[in-house]
Amino acid sequence: MIEIERLTKRYGATTVVDDVSFRVEEGAIAVVVGTSGAGKSTLLRMINRLVAPSAGRVLVDGEDTMAIPEDALRHRIGYVIQGYGLFPHRTVAENIATVPRLLGWEKRRIAARVEELLDLFQLDPGEFAQKFPHQLSGGQQQRVGVARALAAKPALLLMDEPFGALDPVIRSRAQDDLLAIQRRLRTTVVLVTHDMNEAFHLGDRIAVMDRGRLLQYASPGELLLRPAEAFVEQLVGTAERPFRLLSLTKVGEALEPGHAEGEPILLSATLRDALSQLVWLGREALPVVDAAGAPAGRISIAQILRHGRALP
Template sequence: MIEIERLTKRYGDTTVVDDVSFGVEEGTITVVVGTSGAGKSTLLRMINRLVEPTSGRVLIDGQDTRSIPEDDLRHRIGYVIQGYGLFPHRTVAQNIATVPRLLGWDRKRIADRIEELLDLYQLDPAEFATKFPHELSGGQQQRVGVARALAARPELLLMDEPFGALDPVIRAKAQDDLLAIQRRLRATIVLVTHDMEEAFHLGDRIAVMDQARLIQYGPPAELLTRPAEAFVERLVGTADRPFRLLSLAKVEDALEPGLAEGEPVAASGTLYEALSRLMWCGRQDLPVADGTGSVIGRVSITGILAYGRSA
């Protein structure tokens, strides 16, 4: 559990983060969004004390980060920035090994961890371990940057606009890769972005900042259905709100009893995906299968639209 309590940062008469408080549950992704200059990146850097707060504190599992030596703290917190910050003169393996070496891991443990992370990111160790950053694509550099941040199994991963330099296709793949690995490792992540689509795709909870203040903090659906201020409403948009709600809800949320013909849709899929399938197939309903492949009911266009109206 990460607890951010009344964090404030002032530079002279200018307040860049103003009395911000929220908690991050273990194994979840919190996304911090807001306009340029809202204080997002400064907030992130105060968590690992790259920027010292003027007041307030950060607790990791109840321990005040001010009581942890700075080097120890940063070994416990992974940090990924836009551009990935890879050392250009070091190979992929040497980049990933940076923090484990500082922590005194033995060679075999380091080698095993490098191989594990490259396999996890579907980068063949035999091919990629000896490559240098300039020999990698943007997407590959991004994966190596995250692998390096995860190498010492940190308690928390901070990510500051990690996908900003990627083109849209690679960016979408990088986001999906992050979600898959986060679910597998149960990593706790705080990620900064200016992109609301990215925030809705990745975040279990979203923190909205404006003019140094925290305006709203909650699950994506809450921001869509109960925006705290007009600023939040403008940020999340109104025209496509029903479709965003459907992209957040699962098929099981609109499950109906009975049978239907056709190829089943997954209960864990989104209602937006199910609606797209129904319209593509020209059907009014389709069967729904659970994780074992067993049919547990059906989903219909009528049921999905009713769910959207009631949300």
């Protein structure tokens, strides 16, 4: 768990981060969004003390970060940045081993951990361990960057535009992979982005920042239904609202009894996917099946529309 209390950063007369407070629960993903210059990165960098706060404090699992020596604190917090900052003179394995080595882990334990992480990120250790960063594709570099940040099993992972350098197709796959790995490891994540789709896709909670201030910190649904300020509404995008809302709900949560004709939809698909399919096939309703393929019910356009309204 991480608590940010009245965190402020001033450079001379300008206030870059202005009295920001929020809390991220254990195992949750908090996404900080805002336009460029909103103070997102500075906020993130104050958590691992790369930037010294002018006021306020950060508690990690109840412990004030100021009470922990700077380097020791950073050993406990994973950090991924836009360019990844992989060490070009070190192999993939050596890059991933960085923090465990700093912590003085035993050689065998490090080797085992590196292999485990490469497997987790679907990079064949035999092929990739001894490669240098410049020999990897952008997507592979990104995965190594995240693997390196997770190497010492940090309870908290900070990510600053981690997908910013990827092209759109690879980006959405990388986001899915991150979600899957995060669900498995239950690592608390604070992620900074300027991409609203990414925020809605990944965030359990979203913090909207503008000019150093935190405008709203809420779940994605709440952000859509009850925006705190006009700016939040504008940032979320009025035309996108219903679709964003639909993409937050799974078909399973809106299931109707009965059956319908046509190609079945999975229980785990979102309502947005279902609507898209219905419109494309020109049907009023489609059957729904579970992961095993057994019929579970049906989903209709009328039912979906009910879930896409601002006021139920």
